[in-house]
Amino acid sequence: MRVLVTGGAGFIxxxxxxxxxxxxxxxxxxxxxxxxxxxxxxxxxxxxxxxIRDREAVxxxxxxxxxxxxxxxxxxxxxxxxVIDPWEDLSINLVGSVNLIYxxxxxxVSKFVYASSGGAAYGPHAPVPTSEASPAQPNSPYGITKHxxxxxxxxxxxxxxxxxxALRYSNVxxxxxxxxxxxxxxxxxxxxxxxxxxxxxxxxGSQTRDYVFVKDVARANYLAAESAHCDVxxxxxxxxxxxxxxxxxxxxxxxxxxxxxxxxxxxxxIARCALTSDLAAExxxxxxxxxxxxxxxxxxxxxxxxxxx
Ligand code: NAD
Numbered sequence: 001m002r003v004l005v006t007g008g009a010g011f012i013x014x015x016x017x018x019x020x021x022x023x024x025x026x027x028x029x030x031x032x033x034x035x036x037x038x039x040x041x042x043x044x045x046x047x048x049x050x051x052i053r054d055r056e057a058v059x060x061x062x063x064x065x066x067x068x069x070x071x072x073x074x075x076x077x078x079x080x081x082x083v084i085d086p087w088e089d090l091s092i093n094l095v096g097s098v099n100l101i102y103x104x105x106x107x108x109v110s111k112f113v114y115a116s117s118g119g120a121a122y123g124p125h126a127p128v129p130t131s132e133a134s135p136a137q138p139n140s141p142y143g144i145t146k147h148x149x150x151x152x153x154x155x156x157x158x159x160x161x162x163x164x165x166a167l168r169y170s171n172v173x174x175x176x177x178x179x180x181x182x183x184x185x186x187x188x189x190x191x192x193x194x195x196x197x198x199x200x201x202x203x204x205g206s207q208t209r210d211y212v213f214v215k216d217v218a219r220a221n222y223l224a225a226e227s228a229h230c231d232v233x234x235x236x237x238x239x240x241x242x243x244x245x246x247x248x249x250x251x252x253x254x255x256x257x258x259x260x261x262x263x264x265x266x267x268x269x270i271a272r273c274a275l276t277s278d279l280a281a282e283x284x285x286x287x288x289x290x291x292x293x294x295x296x297x298x299x300x301x302x303x304x305x306x307x308x309x
Contacts, residue, residue, distance in 0.1 A: 009036030174214030
């Protein structure tokens, strides 16, 4: 297959590109390097520097690559940025995505797999763990744009025969996640403890999230590309892990015992999040397989090597 990964110089996209290469596919990456790094693009993948909002650039990439499968990971992925700058979020996450979907339809791709968000989609009162049957009630510009793309996919699927899947990830963690800015807590804590700096916990640390390892997420994307279904599915573990438990697992893997600092709870942070993955099991034959401690050990080892701490 010929594969196009948008955002393939980023965290999750680079793992999808790597997995597709390892299965013998021809892989191209389009990325503007807004947050991604050329060094993340795996060897053997063709790299096209381009912005998904740029119609000519995207048209050119489709003409050059002629993809069978598109994995759309490129995004403004920071919830807080979307609150400060909703225009930037809207233009990348919605306009850029529609641009890609339109080109995918024109080019007749056989599967379009979209990185949606579970954590940002469901309302604060949804039962935990949350299934896809719970109504979407996004509480941020990021959640709104990520969710809106699912409606475009549904429209083009029903009216233009586009075959698609939207994967609502929970909290993804693993090697190559950026520890700068508003990154995942695992990346931030791993880098802090390995540098001997006490990590800061906002609130009392009892908030829970559903942490899914990046290689499991890449495999879910691959299965979604092979699947004949067009659907929205959670990609998650269903397990709640608290911030304190995350820190304890990282400290165990790193061999440290730093006392954390505690800061004010952040406005808008929800107390609990976990998503059921039964639909992914049914539609894709997918379940998360990497145990949390194993994923944390791999992430800590990568962090140590990458930052030379
Ligand atoms: P990331 O920031 O590492 O990767 C995003 C990539 O998109 C970067 O390489 C960036 O340079 C690129 N990009 C940004 N704007 C672009 C543009 N206009 N044109 C071309 N490329 C552009 O983020 P990630 O964590 O790998 O997230 C990948 C996808 O998964 C995103 O769509 C994100 O919304 C979604 N997601 C991530 C998580 C998570 O826990 N990391 C959870 C839910 C959903």
